[in-house]
Amino acid sequence: MPAGYLPPIANQLHESSGLFPATMWSMVQAANQEQEALKGLERLAQGYWRPLYVFARQRGASHEGASDQVQGFFEHLLSRDMLKNVQRGEVRFRSFLLRCFTNWILNEQRKNDAAKRGGGVELLRIDDVGSQSDEPALIVDQSPDTAYDQDWARALVAQAMQRLDAELEQREKPEFLLELRQRTFAADAAGPDWEEMAQRHGMTHGAVRKAATDLRKRFGVLLRTEVRNVVSKDEEVDEELRYLVNLLSTAA
Numbered sequence: 001m002p003a004g005y006l007p008p009i010a011n012q013l014h015e016s017s018g019l020f021p022a023t024m025w026s027m028v029q030a031a032n033q034e035q036e037a038l039k040g041l042e043r044l045a046q047g048y049w050r051p052l053y054v055f056a057r058q059r060g061a062s063h064e065g066a067s068d069q070v071q072g073f074f075e076h077l078l079s080r081d082m083l084k085n086v087q088r089g090e091v092r093f094r095s096f097l098l099r100c101f102t103n104w105i106l107n108e109q110r111k112n113d114a115a116k117r118g119g120g121v122e123l124l125r126i127d128d129v130g131s132q133s134d135e136p137a138l139i140v141d142q143s144p145d146t147a148y149d150q151d152w153a154r155a156l157v158a159q160a161m162q163r164l165d166a167e168l169e170q171r172e173k174p175e176f177l178l179e180l181r182q183r184t185f186a187a188d189a190a191g192p193d194w195e196e197m198a199q200r201h202g203m204t205h206g207a208v209r210k211a212a213t214d215l216r217k218r219f220g221v222l223l224r225t226e227v228r229n230v231v232s233k234d235e236e237v238d239e240e241l242r243y244l245v246n247l248l249s250t251a252a
Contacts, residue, residue: 025093025230042078044093044230048155049074051094052101055148073104092240093230094152098145146247153244156230160222161185164215176201177211184212185219 028040049070056066077100161181168177183192198208227240 025232038078045074045077045097047159048093048097048152048230050155051148051151052097054151055098055101055144056105058142058144058147069101069105069108072108073101076104092232092236094149098148149244150247153247156223156226156244157248160219160226163222163226164219167218173201177215180208180211181215184215 025044028037028044052073053066053070056069057063061069164181165178168174168181171177180197183197186192192212194208194212195205197203198205201208224237224241227237227244228234231237231240
């Protein structure tokens with residue numbers, strides 16, 4: 001293999017690989033078996049619980065209160081009673097999840113019931129969220145719905161990036177590729193120093209730039225796959241992507 005050679009990433013990684021099937025939300029909606037639908041709903045929800053926490057915090061709940069709300073809701077969500085709310089034609093899992101969460105909070109407030117829920121099974125790692133002092137969702141004058149959607153967009157990006165990292169770890173030169181990924185998607189306005197990286201890894205400047213271009217293309221494929229997971233139809237992917245990109249571009 002010639003020095004500096006790097007196989008084209010975009011041509012060798014498969015779109016079907018990753019954490020979720022490409023049509024997860026549609027599979028949940030179309031599942032014939034109750035257990036199959038619950039399993040699919042759980043896999044989706046586990047990836048996107050944090051926007052609900054952000055929504056609850058922006059509505060005024062404390063860290064502990066929001067954690068309890070999300071924990072209780074998930075125990076309710078992953079129950080047979082919840083499946084009747086999953087209907088064909090539900091456009092986006094994002095909208096479905098927030099609507100169900102809002103209704104659940106209202107019902108809990110009406111009941112004013114502090115009884116234990118679900119046998120105390122911990123479904124989420126709420127401790128990973130952090131404390132109120134460093135929670136970015138607490139933004140003055142921002143509506144809970146906007147905070148939810150913005151964090152949903154961040155969650156989609158994080159899921160796609162996690163899938164990209166998992167793929168790169170299986171490739172040749174994983175250390176180089178992971179460093180390249182970090183530099184390619186860094187927020188530094190000056191941009192990466194491709195020449196320095198090329199010299200350090202014994203590659204040409206052009207080879208490094210080509211690898212970075214392949215990474216961006218692959219990330220775009222994975223991000224589309226994540227969006228496809230949470231909408232019902234292929235035609236809705238572009239619209240949802242535009243909305244989420246706009247959310248991220250306007251986020252504080």
